[in-house]
Amino acid sequence: METAQPRHTRTPRGTLSRQLLLDTAMEIVDIGGVGGFSMRALGARLNIDPTAVYRHFRTKNELLEALADRVVRGDEPLPHTGDPRADLRETFAQLRGSLLRHPTLAPIVLRRPPGGEASWERTNHAIGLLRQAGLPDRQASDAYTTLLFYTLGHALTEARHTAATIARKGPDATVTPITAIGSSASRYPHLAAVADHLAADMREQFHDGLTLILSALAI
Amino acid sequence: METAQPRHTRTPRGTLSRQLLLDTAMEIVDIGGVGGFSMRALGARLNIDPTAVYRHFRTKNELLEALADRVVRGDEPLPHTGDPRADLRETFAQLRGSLLRHPTLAPIVLRRPPGGEASWERTNHAIGLLRQAGLPDRQASDAYTTLLFYTLGHALTEARHTAATIARKGPDATVTPITAIGSSASRYPHLAAVADHLAADMREQFHDGLTLILSALAI
DNA sequence: ACCTGAACACCGTTCAAGT
DNA sequence: ACCTGAACACCGTTCAAGT
Secondary structure: OOOOOOOOOOOOHHHOOHHHHHHHHHHHHHHHOHHHOOHHHHHHHOOOOHHHHHHOOOOHHHHHHHHHHHHHHOOOOOOOOOOHHHHHHHHHHHHHHHHHHOHHHHHHHHOOOOOOHHHHHHHHHHHHHHHHOOOOHHHHHHHHHHHHHHHHHHHHHHHHHHHHHHHHHOOOOOOOOOOOOOHHHHHOHHHHHHHHHHOOOHHHHHHHHHHHHHHHOOO | OOOOOOOOOOOOHHHOOHHHHHHHHHHHHHHHOHHHOOHHHHHHHOOOOHHHHHHOOOOHHHHHHHHHHHHHHOOOOOOOOOOHHHHHHHHHHHHHHHHHHOHHHHHHHHOOOOOOHHHHHHHHHHHHHHHHOOOOHHHHHHHHHHHHHHHHHHHHHHHHHHHHHHHHHOOOOOOOOOOOOOHHHHHOHHHHHHHHHHOOOHHHHHHHHHHHHHHHOOO
16 A cells, blocks of 8 residues: 555646635634644645645634634624514623534634624624614614624523534534533532522523623613 | 853742742743743753642643632632622622733633632522522622623722733733724714713723622512 | 653645646 | 745654753
8 A cells, every 4th residue: 555545636727715724724623622733634624734724814814714703604694683682682692602513613703893894884783783773873873782792692602502513413413401510519608609690591591691681771 | 151040949848839920920921821831841940840730630730720710719718798789899890890901811710610619608698699689599690690700700800901911011001992883883883972981981881880790689 | 759752643734736 | 917935934742861
């Protein structure tokens, strides 16, 4: 045996593109997490020399941020029902959903909101809804910030748990609710008292928190 | 010249400890960010072989998480004025302050709340305040989650900006307010309308958001 | 008992060379 | 024009050896 696995066909010329590289990178990241992604792994999956990627992305970080922008964009159209409260709920629920579909990318999204092009469209839409609901500019701005950070923080923590489960049991594993309060809880009486609720379904928790914030805004 | 910089004294035996390693690691991280931290860098700063660290921490990650736990603990005592609303504000303001004092560690803290020992004491205290304010368990749990995620998300974004400024201008640079909305804002009318407010002082924004949430809780 | 240093299996990125 | 491959300067971690 001369070569373990000879490359059967030389990679044709016009094969590579930002599109293809991002699609492939997203596959790698969804399967093995950001930690499992490397330029060499990307090259291997495309049967291409790792350094060929540098023709389309200046650095690995630029590629990861393009991935994060995709996550923020999501696939669903922004809601326009005419009811600002319902549309706001839906907008942020969409953001949460997209983050949970790519849980391992959540930390990267959180490292740079809301800078990317995709984020700006979403930001503009949400602020429009808040103004439509009658909030003055300053209050709309604060409210947007509050809702965004709440959603990102919440989704990241849920995503962290989902990502850990995937790492253990593979991509289609059923995700169990967070427990992990453990033995030390007896030393923390208040914690123990609400433990069942803390471990509860995070989707419900997310929507309850959203209700809390929207009520405070009288929306 | 035989050796560029000969080690004058052999490192004495009992020198290393978790304490010393964490202190030194925190220095490195505060100066150069998490990206500038490596086992080799830690070894170099202590004039010690990098692999000696493995006697005290099983992995680099375990060391970083111990650092994150320190950040969550903070240096200030938890507030006990008897006024739950004031104490809640102070508790989360302390958490924000500690995150901003070590801005580059914020992403690591966010990757695993509230698991560490230090976090549990803070969690227990905050939930105690919410129950003291009269909230039933389920609502106290939701409220805590909301406040925590809000604070973490807010602080991380502010920390991200601070960290970027430090990387550019050194550890004592004055941090300018976030602007960065740029030319594209004209394509997003709602964004442009509130741009001044979005760029405003983040400390004030944080407290306004906190007020919003606490009001919703009728605290 | 505690620290060292060589070694292993990786990284991101650059750049001259091939086709 | 686009892709390759050798090379550079790094990583985290293991383990046998030194003191």
